[in-house]
Amino acid sequence: KAGVTQTPRYLIKTRGQQVTLSCSPISGHRSVSWYQQTPGQGLQFLFEYFSETQRNKGNFPGRFSGRQFSNSRSEMNVSTLELGDSALYLCASSLETSGGGIQYFGAGTRLSVL
Amino acid sequence: AQSVTQPDIHITVSEGASLELRCNYSYGATPYLFWYVQSPGQGLQLLLKYFSGDTLVQGIKGFEAEFKRSQSSFNLRKPSVHWSDAAEYFCAWTGGGADGLTFGKGTHLIIQP
Numbered sequence: 001k002a003g004v005t006q007t008p009r010y011l012i013k014t015r016g017q018q019v020t021l022s023c024s025p026i027s028g029h030r031s032v033s034w035y036q037q038t039p040g041q042g043l044q045f046l047f048e049y050f051s052e053t054q055r056n057k058g059n060f061p062g063r064f065s066g067r068q069f070s071n072s073r074s075e076m077n078v079s080t081l082e083l084g085d086s087a088l089y090l091c092a093s094s095l096e097t098s099g100g101g102i103q104y105f106g107a108g109t110r111l112s113v114l
Numbered sequence: 115a116q117s118v119t120q121p122d123i124h125i126t127v128s129e130g131a132s133l134e135l136r137c138n139y140s141y142g143a144t145p146y147l148f149w150y151v152q153s154p155g156q157g158l159q160l161l162l163k164y165f166s167g168d169t170l171v172q173g174i175k176g177f178e179a180e181f182k183r184s185q186s187s188f189n190l191r192k193p194s195v196h197w198s199d200a201a202e203y204f205c206a207w208t209g210g211g212a213d214g215l216t217f218g219k220g221t222h223l224i225i226q227p
Contacts, residue, residue, distance in 0.1 A: 004157075033214050043204065045214030056213055090157055092215075103215060105150070105157040 001027060004093050004106035012112045018079040021109045025072050025093030031055075032074040033103060034066060037088040046089075049074050050096075078111075086113045116141045118205050120218035127195050128226045135190040135221050137205030145207040147188040148215065149179055152202045161203075164188060175199070200225045 005024040013019050025032050034046040045058040049068035066076040072093075078085055088110050092103035119138045127133050139145055146165050150158040162173025169181040179190045188205060202222050206215040
């Protein structure tokens, strides 16, 4: 069974631009969660989607948004990029909701904002 | 606020020696607890999990962890480390809702030859 796939692996953008990251979960998994990893703040929860509905969102500004499609694939969008958005963005999938379930992570998308 | 603390930012261990990585959580009820490992440039790989039941849990790669409610701890252990164990280790928990995982800051493990 294929694991969680994130595309692209690397991105370079400039301030003010927007970016879309993609995540394909493990087949059969219905929940997708997104995390931001930075050296200063560590791993932080962005949001979770389950059956195309956002279940919860972490403490991030509205510039960070996402969606989930009927095939459980998810996209994350960051608008008006700032230098501080440079990070590794990780996607995780689980069978049901993230709570109490096992989350399987992708390799991440490394975003650099110049 | 609920949190996870990994007191050791860096740990250096000789190859073949035993390892213990510390993790303490702050949560009113019994959480779901996890240990993940991250190699450079990679995502997170699940080592083991604790949901309920036996407080000593076995994971992959020879790792184990023990849940101690009285100490609010979930320490990771390995009897004999290998050079390939050098990586970043993260302890994480969730309360069971759709809040995602709360991670510790991580412990960077260095293996000396």
